Amino acid sequence: MAARKSLPDWLKRALMKGNRSLVFSSTTVEEVREGVANVFKPHQLEPLSSGGRLAARLHSVPLGQVSYSRLAYGCDVRIDPEHLERFYLIQMPLEGQAQIDSDTESVISGQGLASVLNPTARLRMHWSNDCDQLMLRIDRTALEQICSQILGRPLREALRFHPELRWRDTPGWFNLITYITQLIEGSPEIYQDPLIAPQLEQLIIHTLLTTQPHNYSETLRREDKRLAPRHVKQVEEYIDAHADRALTPAQLAALANVSLRTLYAGFHDFRRQSPMEYLRQVRLQRVRQDLLADNSGASITDIAMRWGFTHMGRFSLNYRKVFGESPRDTRRNQGLSTQ
DSSP: OGGGSOOOHHHHTTTTSSSTTEEEEESOHHHHHHHHHHHSOOOEEEEOSGGGOOOEEEEEEEETTEEEEEEEOSSOEEEEEEOOOSEEEEEEEEESOEEEEETTEEEEEBTTBEEEEOTTSOEEEEEOTTOEEEEEEEEHHHHHHHHHHHHTSOOSSOOOBOSEEOTTTOHHHHHHHHHHHHHHHHOTTGGGOTTHHHHHHHHHHHHHHHHSOBTTHHHHHHOOGGGSOHHHHHHHHHHHHSTTSOOOHHHHHHHHTSOHHHHHHHHHHHHSSOHHHHHHHHHHHHHHHHHHHOOSOOOHHHHHHHTTOOOHHHHHHHHHHHHSSOHHHHHHHHHHHTO
């Protein structure tokens, strides 16, 4: 098994060459908590070793909407980030182990077993004193948008990954980590290149979506957007451009010059939903984008009504189903991310 293999030299020194990627090296709880929060998010940190003294260090490299990091605390610690909210996190131990309690699931990860943490799950973690992990932080919006683009439609519910990843036994994933790690070591300035970093971001996101099981895996394998007939694509494009307008099935059918029956059959066969369900999902995405970007002080109700939602109770239920959080949570998280 991969857990019994010795670490390759390039993996042992991952992100450690020079001080370019060093974020901090510290022995105090306050400095460590603040330094980790700046790269990830605010959290509770409790040293568990005798004396509670840390020997922590964090290295991190930004790659567009992804960050590649290496973190060790140097003693047993308990970490409580509550919900990650704005990002997905893959933790790959090089040494030691970490126990991650996520909602009703628990993962004990080691050299051969990584953990994949979803943003909507309630998390608690316990790292051993020798735990040293490589970590990929992936922006939630960027990952969801790419998944939606591949599907050819907005997401109907929050994207959730299986929590266990045998990262050294999964060729596609391990080859990705090999490539990124050796690229950064050989060309440490590469992540600052405005053309290269976004390509690496896309490569990481696509590799995760295609190698790690999630609740859309089967749909991604089964559906192909290119096979959809012209009238389905035409209606989708119109909805994408005019989602704030009052649209009816009859208007959409007339726009595509097909009957209502043909329109509904096309969406059912190629999108597994009706055109009005597609419209609702696009509108939910637009509400979320506005909540994340809006600094005007507009109320949640005003933003929802701007995108055609008039029943606030039903809107809130649909929003939570798709994004795994309430509109109020999204607005609160937006406020935290701009501080």
